[in-house]
Amino acid sequence: xxxxxxxxxxxxxxxxxxxxxxxxxxEVKFISxxxxxxxxxxxxxxxxxxxxxxxxxxxxPGMVFGLPLSVGVTSDAExxxxxxxxxxxxxPEFMERxxxxxxxxxxxxxxxxxxxxxxxxxxIAASEYIVVVGTKSECNEKNLKVSIDKYLAQNEIIIxxxxxxxxxxxxxxxxxxxxxxxxxPCGTYNIIKLTMxxxxxxxxxxxxxxxxxxxxxxxxxxxxxDRIHRTKLFVNAQDQLLDPMDGLVL
Amino acid sequence: MSxxxxxxxxKSVEKPSRYTGNEWNSVxxxxxxxxxxxxxxxxxxxxxxxxxxxMKILYHLxxxxxxxxxxxxxxxxxxxxVKMRENNIPLYALETKDAIRNFDFVGFTLQYEMSYTNxxxxxxxxxxxxxxxxxxxxxxxxxAGGPCAYTPEPLADIVDFFMMGEGEEIINEVMDAYGKWKxxxxxxxxxLEEIVKIEGIYVPSFYYFSYNEDSTIKSFTxxxxxxxxxxxxxxxxxxxxxxxxxxxxxxxTEIVHDRVMLEVFRGxxxxxxxxxxxxxxxxxxxxxxxxxxxxxxxxxDSTGYEEISLTSxxxxxxxxxxxxxxxxxxxxxxxxxxxxxxxLRIDSFSLDLMEKAHKVRKSGLTFAPEAGTxxxxxxxxxxxxxxxxxxxxxxxxxxGWNGVKLYFMIGLPTETLEDVEGIAELTHKVLxxxxxxxxxxxxxxxxxxxxxxxxPKAFTPFQWEAQYSRQDLxxxxxxLKDKIHSKQISYNYSDNKLGFMEAVFARGDRRICKVLIKxxxxxxxxxxxxEHFKYDIxxxxxxxxxxxxxxxxxxxxxxxxxxxxxxxxxGVSKKYLINxxxxxxxxxxxxxxxxxxxxxxxxxxxxxxxxxxxxx
Numbered sequence: 001x002x003x004x005x006x007x008x009x010x011x012x013x014x015x016x017x018x019x020x021x022x023x024x025x026x027e028v029k030f031i032s033x034x035x036x037x038x039x040x041x042x043x044x045x046x047x048x049x050x051x052x053x054x055x056x057x058x059x060x061p062g063m064v065f066g067l068p069l070s071v072g073v074t075s076d077a078e079x080x081x082x083x084x085x086x087x088x089x090x091x092p093e094f095m096e097r098x099x100x101x102x103x104x105x106x107x108x109x110x111x112x113x114x115x116x117x118x119x120x121x122x123x124i125a126a127s128e129y130i131v132v133v134g135t136k137s138e139c140n141e142k143n144l145k146v147s148i149d150k151y152l153a154q155n156e157i158i159i160x161x162x163x164x165x166x167x168x169x170x171x172x173x174x175x176x177x178x179x180x181x182x183x184x185p186c187g188t189y190n191i192i193k194l195t196m197x198x199x200x201x202x203x204x205x206x207x208x209x210x211x212x213x214x215x216x217x218x219x220x221x222x223x224x225x226d227r228i229h230r231t232k233l234f235v236n237a238q239d240q241l242l243d244p245m246d247g248l249v250l
Numbered sequence: 251m252s253x254x255x256x257x258x259x260x261k262s263v264e265k266p267s268r269y270t271g272n273e274w275n276s277v278x279x280x281x282x283x284x285x286x287x288x289x290x291x292x293x294x295x296x297x298x299x300x301x302x303x304x305m306k307i308l309y310h311l312x313x314x315x316x317x318x319x320x321x322x323x324x325x326x327x328x329x330x331x332v333k334m335r336e337n338n339i340p341l342y343a344l345e346t347k348d349a350i351r352n353f354d355f356v357g358f359t360l361q362y363e364m365s366y367t368n369x370x371x372x373x374x375x376x377x378x379x380x381x382x383x384x385x386x387x388x389x390x391x392x393x394a395g396g397p398c399a400y401t402p403e404p405l406a407d408i409v410d411f412f413m414m415g416e417g418e419e420i421i422n423e424v425m426d427a428y429g430k431w432k433x434x435x436x437x438x439x440x441x442l443e444e445i446v447k448i449e450g451i452y453v454p455s456f457y458y459f460s461y462n463e464d465s466t467i468k469s470f471t472x473x474x475x476x477x478x479x480x481x482x483x484x485x486x487x488x489x490x491x492x493x494x495x496x497x498x499x500x501x502x503t504e505i506v507h508d509r510v511m512l513e514v515f516r517g518x519x520x521x522x523x524x525x526x527x528x529x530x531x532x533x534x535x536x537x538x539x540x541x542x543x544x545x546x547x548x549x550x551d552s553t554g555y556e557e558i559s560l561t562s563x564x565x566x567x568x569x570x571x572x573x574x575x576x577x578x579x580x581x582x583x584x585x586x587x588x589x590x591x592x593x594l595r596i597d598s599f600s601l602d603l604m605e606k607a608h609k610v611r612k613s614g615l616t617f618a619p620e621a622g623t624x625x626x627x628x629x630x631x632x633x634x635x636x637x638x639x640x641x642x643x644x645x646x647x648x649x650g651w652n653g654v655k656l657y658f659m660i661g662l663p664t665e666t667l668e669d670v671e672g673i674a675e676l677t678h679k680v681l682x683x684x685x686x687x688x689x690x691x692x693x694x695x696x697x698x699x700x701x702x703x704x705x706p707k708a709f710t711p712f713q714w715e716a717q718y719s720r721q722d723l724x725x726x727x728x729x730l731k732d733k734i735h736s737k738q739i740s741y742n743y744s745d746n747k748l749g750f751m752e753a754v755f756a757r758g759d760r761r762i763c764k765v766l767i768k769x770x771x772x773x774x775x776x777x778x779x780x781e782h783f784k785y786d787i788x789x790x791x792x793x794x795x796x797x798x799x800x801x802x803x804x805x806x807x808x809x810x811x812x813x814x815x816x817x818x819x820x821g822v823s824k825k826y827l828i829n830x831x832x833x834x835x836x837x838x839x840x841x842x843x844x845x846x847x848x849x850x851x852x853x854x855x856x857x858x859x860x861x862x863x864x865x866x
Contacts, residue, residue: 028272028502030266031267035502035504038504039274042555042556044554045554059586103272103273103274104272105272
């Protein structure tokens with residue numbers, strides 16, 4: 001009798017997780033979040049990086065991005081998590097090969113190996129923006145400071161927020177962690193540069209343009225938003241706001 | 251000077267990335283370093299224009315030249331147009347954002363007749379004089395190419411010169427001539443007289459038409475004896491050696507054909523008598539599987555696209571389809587790239603192939619019997635039988651597919667109500683086959699019957715035929731609707747108003763050019779987009795110009811009438827078309843030209859299927 005033995009090779013795939021921080025410049029501020037994901041998917045394919053794909057009928061590449069950026073907003077603090085097959089691909093090499101295939105305006109500025117199971121999307125808690133606003137309304141440094149302090153001293157700041165079921169009143173006071181300004185008079189026109197730290201993420205999210213609308217309504221100033229730029233993003237870990245690349249987070 | 255688009259403006263329009271350029275593989279050059287600036291214009295939206303293969307080829311081909319910078323221009327959507335006009339922003343090229351009126355060439359590709367008002371609108375937005383006559387020394391040259399250039403007369407007043415046929419060689423010849431002319435101080439006419447010597451160039455202002463009392467054409471006369479009276483299209487003889495880009499622009503926003511397109515061959519050997527493409531792209535010329543594999547790899551490396559599709563007029567007819575697809579599947583599986591296979595004839599090989607090629611939802615397969623009875627399929631030379639269709643759907647249903655789309659035309663020459671009813675009968679037979687197979691899988695069937703109304707086209711055996719009146723077509727549509735009795739069949743039919751206007755422009759002469767400009771003045775644009783098509787305004791434009799549209803659409807011509815495109819030579823002879831027309835009325839079929847040469851005339855090109863034993 002012939003004995004038939006079957007040798008089964010089990011391919012052991014070790015996986016690695018890489019967190020990246022990237023920049024989104026003026027060149028790509030008008031593309032949607034979904035389109036940006038395609039930019040990365042195609043860049044990964046061009047770079048022939050060993051990314052992990054999901055199982056099933058429509059396999060998706062293993063990548064998760066942080067908070068979507070509104071159209072027209074630039075950022076120095078975007079984050080993406082990538083799941084790769086760890087065939088001795090170093091993190092610096094991953095970053096270099098991906099950067100070579102990214103279009104002008106998208107650039108990975110940092111990358112680190114990640115151990116934690118929580119992906120970037122789930123843990124985002126706050127975001128810092130710089131918003132440059134122009135106004136024809138008269139103002140000086142001193143009275144602007146007094147007015148903004150008064151605005152922030154309110155117990156409730158109610159704005160109308162668009163939700164799935166229509167417009168809804170929302171109290172945004174607790175979503176504003178910090179609000180600072182710089183006044184640059186410029187003839188009959190004033191440029192106000194605001195730095196704001198606000199809630200971000202799936203639990204509570206305050207869009208910077210909504211805060212500007214509320215504040216300038218309170219100030220009774222006309223306004224025109226010149227640009228919005230995200231400078232930082234924070235995750236909530238161990239009850240504190242931390243940089244997503246922080247060792248305590250990864 | 252480059253145009254600055256404000257953030258506020260871009261934020262206020264739909265899909266702003268249509269207007270900002272800077273896509274992966276878009277070509278960046280210093281405009282001061284070139285002699286020739288070419289604005290390649292597609293008279294429709296970004297999503298449609300960016301899907302067009304010809305534009306991808308010629309864009310990169312022109313940019314291979316050091317003396318030339320080719321940039322892309324699309325028709326801005328209506329919201330953007332309003333903003334541009336409000337802010338005095340002229341039509342600009344995507345790469346440099348420079349106003350195109352200062353370019354050397356503005357070139358339009360003519361893919362369908364109902365995009366012509368967009369050409370007028372784009373010229374106006376650019377600040378370019380609308381007619382050749384109004385352009386003066388120093389103005390940009392307006393040129394055009396593409397399939398509709400073979401019937402150039404409706405655009406004769408607007409376009410300075412047409413390039414007939416495949417563009418890869420002729421466009422370089424024109425650029426060479428321009429390089430020599432530019433800076434010599436010679437006139438525009440001198441340049442046009444120089445390029446009219448190039449085979450395939452047609453300068454409408456060099457010719458004169460006279461008309462008979464019944465409005466038909468009396469004569470077509472060159473203004474000087476040296477202008478050619480037979481303008482022959484250009485073709486590429488060797489498809490393996492012709493330029494094909496190894497990179498293509500990868501857009502940010504999703505476009506209609508968002509994938510790598512591999513062109514496997516040009517032309518079609520089937521000779522369906524209603525199909526203009528089947529005649530104007532002759533002869534059939536293939537690329538070798540080796541060349542296609544090389545291109546597929548290079549294009550994947552440079553784009554990272556998730557899908558590759560094989561394109562041609564009838565991919566099942568590609569000689570090496572089996573070899574090519576198996577090699578492609580091997581190569582692309584590892585790269586996580588899907589293979590998409592449109593326009594395959596359904597048989598066991600293609601079903602098997604589609605299954606292997608991923609991304610197959612077994613929901614919809616497409617069949618195009620085109621006519622409901624064998625008699626009428628013979629008239630139009632659609633070489634398939636009812637048995638072919640039923641065998642194919644049976645195979646598909648057994649393989650687990652549960653949806654079919656059936657394409658038919660109504661208003662074909664010689665069509666009777668019996669032929670129309672035949673569409674319903676064939677559809678019910680498809681349903682019956684499914685019911686037999688259904689025991690194997692319980693899912694419901696979805697049959698989609700799509701009915702379009704036939705538009706007679708130039709350079710086909712039906713170029714002399716009258717289009718059926720709108721009322722007649724509507725009655726046929728309703729008659730058929732009453733014959734279809736099943737909730738599992740959904741029935742769609744086309745708008746006969748748009749089809750009527752298409753018929754006018756598909757066989758129009760020079761006299762309708764003023765109607766086109768008038769219709770645009772009255773507000774027509776994006777006519778191909780249902781929500782923008784304004785039939786009543788079009789009819790008003792015809793009335794104001796004193797032109798009868800029915801003369802072009804619903805009139806039967808005699809074989810000896812001078813047609814407005816008789817001076818254009820696509821290789822297929824008029825004698826052959828007359829012969830095919832007669833055979834159609836005798837209900838006689840003609841064989842596939844790979845099997846039996848019908849002597850259509852395309853052999854003058856000595857290439858591909860006409861050139862010897864080997865079509866590759």
